[in-house]
Amino acid sequence: MIKYCTIYITEKSYKAVAEGVLTMKTLGLYIGPAGWSYKDWEGIVYPAKKGKNFHHLRYISDYFTTVEINSSFYRPPNAGTTTKWISLVHDNPDFLFTYKLWQKFTHDTESRITDSDERLVKSGLDVINDSGRLGATLIQLPWSFKNTDENKNKLHSILEMFRDYHPVVEIRHGSWDTDAFYTFLREEKAGFVNIDQPVIGDSIKLSAVSTGQIGYLRLHGRNYQNWFNENADASFRYDYTYNREEMNELAQRIGELTRMVSKTFMIFNNHYKGQAIANALQAMFIMTKHRIEVPPTMLEHYGELSEIAANAGAGQIGLF
Numbered sequence: 001m002i003k004y005c006t007i008y009i010t011e012k013s014y015k016a017v018a019e020g021v022l023t024m025k026t027l028g029l030y031i032g033p034a035g036w037s038y039k040d041w042e043g044i045v046y047p048a049k050k051g052k053n054f055h056h057l058r059y060i061s062d063y064f065t066t067v068e069i070n071s072s073f074y075r076p077p078n079a080g081t082t083t084k085w086i087s088l089v090h091d092n093p094d095f096l097f098t099y100k101l102w103q104k105f106t107h108d109t110e111s112r113i114t115d116s117d118e119r120l121v122k123s124g125l126d127v128i129n130d131s132g133r134l135g136a137t138l139i140q141l142p143w144s145f146k147n148t149d150e151n152k153n154k155l156h157s158i159l160e161m162f163r164d165y166h167p168v169v170e171i172r173h174g175s176w177d178t179d180a181f182y183t184f185l186r187e188e189k190a191g192f193v194n195i196d197q198p199v200i201g202d203s204i205k206l207s208a209v210s211t212g213q214i215g216y217l218r219l220h221g222r223n224y225q226n227w228f229n230e231n232a233d234a235s236f237r238y239d240y241t242y243n244r245e246e247m248n249e250l251a252q253r254i255g256e257l258t259r260m261v262s263k264t265f266m267i268f269n270n271h272y273k274g275q276a277i278a279n280a281l282q283a284m285f286i287m288t289k290h291r292i293e294v295p296p297t298m299l300e301h302y303g304e305l306s307e308i309a310a311n312a313g314a315g316q317i318g319l320f
Contacts, residue, residue: 023288024065024284024288025094027258027264027287027288028258028261028264029254029258029264029266029287030065030066030263030265030266031265031266031267031283031284032060032064032065032066032067032265032266032267032280033060033064033067033267033269033276033277033280034067034218034267034268034269034276035068035070035071035271036057036060038235040235040272040274041271041273041274041277044274044298044301045274045277045295045298046059047297048297057088057089058088058091059295061088061092062091062092062293063293063295064095065092065094065095066095066097066098066267067097067098068097068098068099068100068138068218068265068269069085069098069099069100072099072100072101072102072121072125073100073101073102073140074102074103075102076120076124077124078124079123079126081124082124082127082128083127085097085128086127086128086133089133095133096133096134097133098134098135098136098137098138098168098216098267099128099136099137099138099165100138100140101139101140101158101162102120104117105121105139105158106141106142106145106158107141107142113157118161129165134166135166135263136168136214136216136265137162137166137168138170138216138218139155139162139167139168139169139170139190141155141169141170141171141172142172143172143173143202143203144173145171145173146173146176147175147181155169156188159188159190163189166191166213166214167191168191168193168212168214168216169185169190169192170216170218171193171204172195172203173202173203173204174202174203174205176204177204177205182211185211185212186212189212190212191210191212191213191214191215192209192210192212193216193217194206194207194208194209194215194216194217194218194253194257195217195218195219195220196217196220196221196222197220197221197222198220198221198223198224198227200228206249206253208253208254208256210257210260210261213261214264214265215254215257215258215260215261215264215265216257216264216267217253217254217257217264217266217267218267218269219250219266219267219268219270219276220237220238220269220270221237221238221240221242221269221270221275222240222242222246223237223238223270226239235271235272236272238269238270238271238272238275238276239273239275240270240275241270241275241278241279242279242282247282247283247286248286250266251283251286251287254266254287255287266280266283268280268283274298274301274302278304278305281298281305281308282305282308290310291308291309292310293309293310293311294308294309294310296311299311299312
């Protein structure tokens with residue numbers, strides 16, 4: 001059987017390790033999925049039979065300390081919606097949201113960004129920020145967004161608008177992988193989003209770069225077959241489960257980031273049929289070396305999680 005890897009020990013966690021109290025909090029690490037509302041999670045992540053007061057977000061906050069808001073990419077949530085989200089995670093004092101910026105700012109090359117667009121986004125975002133529940137604002141740019149003066153100026157304008165909202169920047173084209181760009185982000189007081197994605201041609205590769213106070217690792221999976229297939233359903237692009245060897249590699253990357261900054265986010269976007277949840281739970285176990293609570297339905301569909309589940313009975317713990 002392949003063993004789990006040894007945890008990457010950081011300077012700030014030496015004392016915690018010695019005292020046997022290594023936790024996500026002592027690591028300054030937040031691990032969770034990208035999004036929480038997927039039809040194919042029903043009966044896998046979430047129970048098939050739900051109680052009257054069941055809510056998907058509340059359920060996620062019972063197991064994780066962060067979730068990336070993805071619906072905001074398609075439509076900015078209003079203040080009423082984000083106020084409800086804040087109330088749903090009330091019982092987890094350590095829970096933080098990351099917020100994906102509306103695609104009109106990042107992907108729309110035809111429309112002009114207006115003051116009303118900015119106000120629309122901030123009306124809901126302010127609620128999260130003012131509550132102390134905002135971990136980062138994700139500015140995700142497409143592969144077609146290449147390193148040109150025009151695009152750099154556009155990015156500067158976006159960062160100017162959201163400087164007070166803990167901005168982090170995800171780029172996908174390798175032309176941005178330069179010291180000059182990382183210096184630019186540091187000057188802009190913006191974080192860099194390290195990503196794992198199928199790599200071909202000029203796609204940016206997996207890294208462990210930090211340019212601000214926030215570390216960010218975003219994991220899309222490595223489904224080469226569907227990632228570049230224009231005819232594939234969008235959800236199938238993220239149909240991928242990281243194996244143990246790959247999780248070992250990712251653990252090293254996240255360990256490097258936690259050593260550089262005080263707060264690090266590890267977000268799994270390989271969401272198809274709850275694979276992001278399975279890998280996120282495994283990552284939490286790797287980093288803390290403690291058994292964790294696993295959603296019961298996940299244990300039924302991902303039997304390997306019984307090795308790390310506190311609610312699956314006692315037994316020998318193997319380390320990734």
